[in-house]
Amino acid sequence: MGAGSWGTAVAKVLADAGNDVKIWARRSELVDQINTHHENRDYLAGYPLPDTIRGVAAVEEALSDVDLVVCAVPSQSLRGNLEQWREHLPADAVLLSLAKGVEISSGKRMSEVIAEVTEFPARQIAVLSGPNLAKEVAQGQPAATVIACVDEDQAKRVQEAFATGYFRPYTNVDVVGCEIGGAAKNVIALACGMASGLGFGENTLATIITRGLAETIRLGASLGADITTLAGLAGIGDLVATCSSPLSRNRTFGARLGEGATLEEAQAATNGQVAEGVKSCASVLALARENGVDMPLTEAVNRVCHEGMSVPDMVASLLGRSTKPEVYGAAAP
Ligand SMILES: NC(=O)c1ccc[n+]([C@@H]2O[C@H](COP(=O)([O-])OP(=O)(O)OC[C@H]3O[C@@H](n4cnc5c(N)ncnc54)[C@H](O)[C@@H]3O)[C@@H](O)[C@H]2O)c1
Ligand SMILES: O=P(O)(O)OC[C@H](O)CO
The missing domain is CATH 3.40.50.720 (NAD(P)-binding Rossmann-like Domain)
Structure with a gap:
């Protein structure tokens, strides 16, 4: 259908x-x-x-x-x-x-x-x-x-x-884990596209993918997902494919924003194809907030897509956050 x-x-x-x-x-x-x-x-x-x-x-x-x-x-x-x-x-x-x-x-x-x-x-x-x-x-x-x-x-x-x-x-x-993995990776792919549109290389992309997985795991865990699902095809597998491929509509959309296009220009360039993360960044973020989960990358993508923040300002705001231990548990942002 x-x-x-x-x-x-x-x-x-x-x-x-x-x-x-x-x-x-x-x-x-x-x-x-x-x-x-x-x-x-x-x-x-x-x-x-x-x-x-x-x-x-x-x-x-x-x-x-x-x-x-x-x-x-x-x-x-x-x-x-x-x-x-x-x-x-x-x-x-x-x-x-x-x-x-x-x-x-x-x-x-x-x-x-x-x-x-x-x-x-x-x-x-x-x-x-x-x-x-x-x-x-x-x-x-x-x-x-x-x-x-x-x-x-x-x-x-x-x-x-x-x-x-x-x-x-x-x-x-684990239906919850598969669905959260699929929805969240589109948002993270937008962030990877933005980084690549700004001209950043593999270190930046690997960082976004890895920290994107961390926040996806936090959200999944809070909703009752089995976090090992997110280590599988519907989690890290889809995240890597979507964040790395020029065939991804979400990554491509983000890249256009990173290159300086407006949201309207990026939307017009999709030829009617859907970049789900543009809308789902708001609903994934709302779900995270309801469950007390911190998702800084999703929040940053939402600011660009729905609050008018520029991509360079988004990068500065992410890197300006306080330093943290690398913990994947539900509580660590
Ligand atoms: N394309 C992929 O590589 C891929 C892979 C895995 C999952 N998905 C997911 O599959 C879903 C569908 O994406 P797609 O890539 O097939 O779509 P698409 O972007 O290729 O095209 C959208 C399709 O949905 C139709 N459509 C749009 N609004 C509609 C409406 N209100 N009612 C009925 N039809 C409507 C359009 O006419 C078109 O047929 C998305 O959630 C996407 O994330 C896509
Ligand atoms: O083209 P995208 O960004 O919608 O991604 C397509 C698929 O979900 C990849 O698994």
Whole structure:
């Protein structure tokens, strides 16, 4: 449900793994493109799709007779979409979230939004998160991911549906850890982009990644995540991929800001692609404050994205903080 770059790449993985796949897109031109040219030229141009994937414009048709519903719209639009899909969802389907963000209006993770809107039980709600840049996956480059569900058997069933020769899913029962890792790394990737846009090198990037992981672990721990999840694919794995790759929309967005673009200019350059961290920096920060967790990098990114601070001033404010011991525990900022 959603034909952006990741929804489309995931549809390809599922088709390559031998599943019957329908992909719902809002615009009928995109549906026609997928059915006629077997390509999504708007979001994943140049990557041929298996001709078994069927593009569908009607929600009712997309959701009829399916056992896995992959929710592939951006975080802030998931609730609105689910409200329209709800009446058509098969009662025994598994709902799998791909989105990496925290809802601004509620501070909820995507699995919480799904539970609230659909009233499906937790054992029918799963999330997929890991170092998965859509274009690399669509090329069939080797990659791994995590499929998390509180019901381990259910996670294993979804895992089987996704396993192909190039895409290797692992299971986890720590839904909170996977979702916090996915949402927080987008914010840290914005900070890495800003540093690289300013011309800083690998020492700075490694520092941001490492201290970004420290604040993600603090937030995850305060919300009940297993911190070892954040040492895995959905934590450090995704953080490294997103913070290092020029394919990352979040990193690229941050780099434009670091090079001196305004927020509006950086937004205009995205070509309709989502950089989730720009919105989620505010909701992740709110979640941190509610739980008494200090997240200085997230706070700094939020100041640039929502309070008008310049990137050089942000760097000065971060480096001007008092000196600290390097402790990863929940209390150490
Ligand atoms: N692209 C990736 O490499 C990648 C990888 C892993 C996870 N994700 C996550 O997947 C989610 C979806 O991202 P994407 O990269 O597929 O999107 P995208 O940026 O490629 O495009 C956004 C898609 O969402 C659609 N959309 C926007 N607003 C909508 C709305 N209100 N209702 C319905 N559809 C709407 C757009 O039409 C488009 O199809 C995000 O949370 C992202 O963080 C992306
Ligand atoms: O392009 P980004 O920054 O949205 O990142 C894409 C994926 O989440 C990487 O795992």
